[in-house]
Amino acid sequence: MQRYSAFSLLRHGINRHTTWAPAWRSPPLKDRYDVIVIGAGGHGLATAYYLAKEHGLTNVAVLERGWLGGGNIARNTITIRSNYMRDASIPFYVKSVALYEAMTRELNFNMMHSKRSMIDVIQNYPMMRDRRRRQHIMDIYGSTYEQISEAEVRRRIPALTGGGPDARLPVVGGYVHTDAAINRHDAVAWGYARAIDAMGGEIHQQTPVTQLLRGADGRIEGVETPRGVIRAPKVAVAVSGHTTTLTETVGLKLPLRTMNLTAFVSEPVKPLVDVIVNCPDAGFYLSQSDKGSLVIGGAPDPGQSFRRDIKQTVFEDTVSAMLSLFPSFKKLKFLRQWGGHLDIAHDASPIQDETDVPGLFITAGWWGGYKAIPAGGLTLAHLVATGRPHPLMEPFGINRFRHLDYVMETGTTTAR
Amino acid sequence: MAAGNRLAAGGRIDRSKPLHFTFNGKAYTGFQGDTLASALLANGVRLTARSFKYHRPRGIVGAGVEEPATLVELMGDDASGNRPATTVPLTEGLAAKAVNCWPSLAFDIGAVNQLASRFIPAGFYYKTFKWPNWHLYERPIRKAAGLAAAPSEPPSKGHYETRYGHCDVLIAGAGPAGLMAALTVARAGLRVMIADEGCEAGGSLLSRRLTIGGTDAMEWVDATFAELNAMPNVTHLQNATVWGYREHNYLMVTERAPANPSLLERTWRVRAGHVITATGAIERGLVFGNNDRPGVMLASAVQAYVNRYGVAPGKRAVIFTNNNSAYAVAADLAAAGVEVRAIADSRDAVPDEARAIVPGIEIMAGKCVTEAQGTRQIRSVAVAAKTGGSARILSCDLLAMSGGWNPTVHLWSQSRSTLRYDDPLATFLPDTPAQPISAAGAANGALTLQDALRSGAEAAAQIAGTTPPDIPDAPDLPYAMEPLWRVETAKGKAFLDLQNDVTVDDIHLALREGYSNVEHVKRYTTGGMGFDQGKTGNINIIGTVALAQGLAMDQVGTTTFRAPYTPVSFGAIGGLREETVALPYRHTPITEWNLAQGAFMYEAGARWRRPGYFPRAGEGLQEATNRECRAVRFGVGVYDGSPLGTFELKGRDVGRFLDYLYSNVMSSLKPGNGRYGLMLSDDGLIMDDGVCFRLDDHRWIVSTSTGHADAINGHMEEMLQTRFPEWNVFITTVTSQWNNATICGPKAREVMAALGTDIDLSPEAFPFMTVRDGTVAGLPARVVRVSFTGELSFEVNVAPRHMRALWAKVMEAGAPFGILPVGSEASHVLRVEKGFLSLGHEVDGTVDAYDLGMGWAMSKKKSDYLGKRAVQIRREGAAPRRELVGVIPEPDRQIPEGAPLTPGGRREKTEGFVTACVWSVVHERWVGLALLEGGHARHGETAHVRLKGGEVIPVRVTAPCHYDPDGDKLRS
């Protein structure tokens, strides 16, 4: 792998940058691999990376129907955090945050990991209670969550001038999650792709899987693509919203729904907000990218959707919620929007498991799984390579639905 | 004018109305009708901006929304971030400055980046700034990025507005095609909305010298609008951009200068039967060396400045084109007295009709500009054969370039309608519509005036079902072009995206490094991702990629067009929907009384504004709560229970309907009696708890928790309408039809007696969990004996119009007994002491009735009810259950709600958590509730709370009920 550094930029600059090697190859497609990973999004690439790095499996093909890094990793709000509520989830996300922090070094690719902390702006007392519950259990797993006063919220977010004492939703305090970060999503995809390629794995773009293939013994046998049948004894599906579309080709039904989540950005402006701001009561969150755009997220659209667009109603709700806390943003301009189609499981927690089709693995239900990418890849690689779930993912097997043992991470904010 | 670039005559400016403005602190004068850009050009200001990455000097390039170079920041009252100078109408006193340069536009420190430019190619930041970590570099980089400063204040005056619009046909664009279309559908009687983004209608006609029907084209525009505006079925929105195209022909239009002076902007949400996109076309630039220098402009922009604004953007011009349209620009320049040195045309064969309109101007066929020379202002250009060879230097101060035309297909594409690549026009054109939409005029590839008029008329006639009207004669130069994606012999940096400083070399580097998909190229180089979203440059990026990869244009494809077409202020989107509008409070009739008492009020779920506690002078939350609790436990208190969800169910089948909804049996209730019950989802999770009272055989009252009332309403209607449509059940929400004062405490009966009632209050005649109708204090009332505090309680329900009177009488009659109003905080303490559960505290989506010690609520008799089977299956699993227990902290201290319980207080997986902990006025100590693994079998044991930071608090595990476990008090 060609090293990237300030020095290498100088060296290649002398040669007018004609000497840079491709970050990844376009190898010929073979008809057989040890493992096929479907989807060159964040989770698929991370899985292939850890298959090679941790388990020495390099006869691996990542098949991507579009362009690598073009899935939800290309359309999310780049928030990395671990402020969850249950024993099942927190250690997994703590691991994921740690892997993200080490990623720039590990992949020799600048992820622009900006550990800038997230502030939950709390605007009613039931929500305060929900957050208070999190801080103690998060501490057990080494994740940080501190209550701060309203004055401190405003000191750390000077642009937050709304939500005063007479407001409909007054700011009553906040919580700071110092582990939270944003980074550069494209860099994550490209960094993994380069590392996979360097270790011998293959990434095949423009290679949509149209059908999963099952052998006479019921095991997975491979996949069908417009470029021909590709065989492998193990196939891992990491395609987010399209999981059920694929698994239905082998008659497998899963407790997943596909939905669309709204995000949009403002025009680029000079530094304005230094932390990630999450306003669960108002219903939006935002951070400012290093390029200066505010990246803003809101609620999902009602109903299932495979559209990569946004619903005007949801969008307007999000914008007016934001303006109630940040009235000066009225003059700021909306520049671009997108939607990502995400899958959500029946209990709103992820599913990572081998399915009823032996050799067929899924990682799904991440519901915006950007923050889970490295740990999700680590655990899926472990499962694919060893046949046993990684300890961090044990609670998230598919069998929990047979016993109705849901992992309920959704908050509990009923009023007193 | 100082620099004398204003032409002596002509243009649509009003020379009788001079306007004063400042740019970067320097004072200038323009005229009414100018944009900031035209006024700057008229004043001879050429250097107007610095570029994003290299801080290269830039000038004005375009004349409209496509402007890629000159973004300004407006100051003063109108302060707002990035605005293309070409879209800022000049006003008296306007103050603007260039964005992203320091200390000044002329001397910009950031320009040192130009020296290092060789070492900071596309994507360089992915390769460096890694040691020791990104944070070392992030702050200065963030400062350097970001263009304009963010607005720091909301608008000082005025407001925004949103309204709905409905029409048969929405026409985007009031150029020749849009106007012809509007005329056609309006005459057919259809309801028409026509929206145009310009300050003035007319589109391209404003900038060109054309005739329609033998008269000046702008006269035709005026006549057309005169006819349109006289029709009641026409709505005309000028200075209004159609920026978003959603599903079901729902479009967003923002008017920037609505007639109402108190309005800043108005957004229309338009539901259109049909849409015609007559959005015109945007000229693309040409890609040669230093094509970003001030003085290099789009030919169409030069034409606009000359004809519309009466400004000559230079004294000596060279034209560089690959198509016919720039010949008309040359002709207009010459007519305005500007010297046109030459026309460099990359085509070997220049059509005769183009040659014919530029007599006397040198035409250099098959030639390209390879380089613009000069730094802050071009001084000359080098022109050479397409294939290379020696260059001829032409001195000039203006280069008007035209790379051909891109139909403005943004809205078309946003509607999910498809595009196709058209070879003759070398651009993407509308193909298959996905919604009721048509494209007309230049937006559909009709690039001459006559074609545009015809195309607008035909699209409209098809919608209206009429025959197209006759098209007036409108002579125009035929359009022909040959694509030129970049000049291969270019010398120096050749920019594809001026705003983000993306050059041809950057694209080639991306491709070399494997970023081969156009999406990768865009993301790696940031090409097309600026404020202008690549309106002039994207197609050249695609062309450059296609050339490098040997692919056809449509194989490379275009990137996705998404809303907004041009940036829109968030204020215009959020409209008037401030939080109080979006989330109105729900009040009960005694809110004012509560406020007058000095109650601490807050939202308590489902938007109800309720009193938390009633502090007296010097009291905090705890003291006030204790006082209110003592009143209820030892005397009497009263609370307003009106927000509880209340439903009246009528019909023959209500009993079995409730048996299906509740886990316990309701159908066996006798009239006048009630029962507490749990509603489960079919997943076996507790949705709600509440009480049902049977009023008579076919009338029932169901009450639910406050927070879940709306959800339960939907749930009941869903079950009834979708599962049992044949059942005879009618559900009416009566939450707001009944208000209540709930009088509770050992002295409650005495207060009731003092109020005066015709209901026999004795425990025998009116036992616990029964309901009686009668009068209380002379008011018709329904009294329910239900208790959420564990004390003797009378819930006195009256019509809302009587609530205030009732409340006053209760306070009056209760005064001798020391009655106190009770807020939510005290209610919480009282229910915790009693071990009553609260959704959101004890019920957090994981527990079932058995865990809560309420197995009795799970009917064994009923063969089916919602959640029954799920609970069975879940309990057959091996997973340990967390069960409701009481906890007594030892030592006596408060435990924060939600604090985890871990084995021995060690730092390991939790075995439960404390759901609530309150100061008990009965025990005069802290008591709590918890969910604890295997808790039912652990009464008497010690469990351990582990707080953040490692502090461990032992707690004694008890039964959940800390007070009156046999319920003698509430039955008394």
Added chain:
Amino acid sequence: MMQIPCPFCGPRNESEFSFGGPVKPPRPDPSAVSDEDWTAWLTQVPNPLGPVQEQWWHVRGCGTWLTIWRDTRTHDIVEAPDGGR
């Protein structure tokens, strides 16, 4: 913002409705079905890349629960509650 054809009120803005989930097969008789079939019915919903039948509640209108067929790729309503369109 979709426009949903309410059979009583005519075409109305989506904001008047509350989404009620995709239509599942009829609820099996819980006493006559295996655990596996029951949990499958409970936890799985149709998730097609294409038309899905779903319920909407006209909560800020006439109160009707109605079903439409909507294409999940486009939001096009391919069949109205009364079978029209």
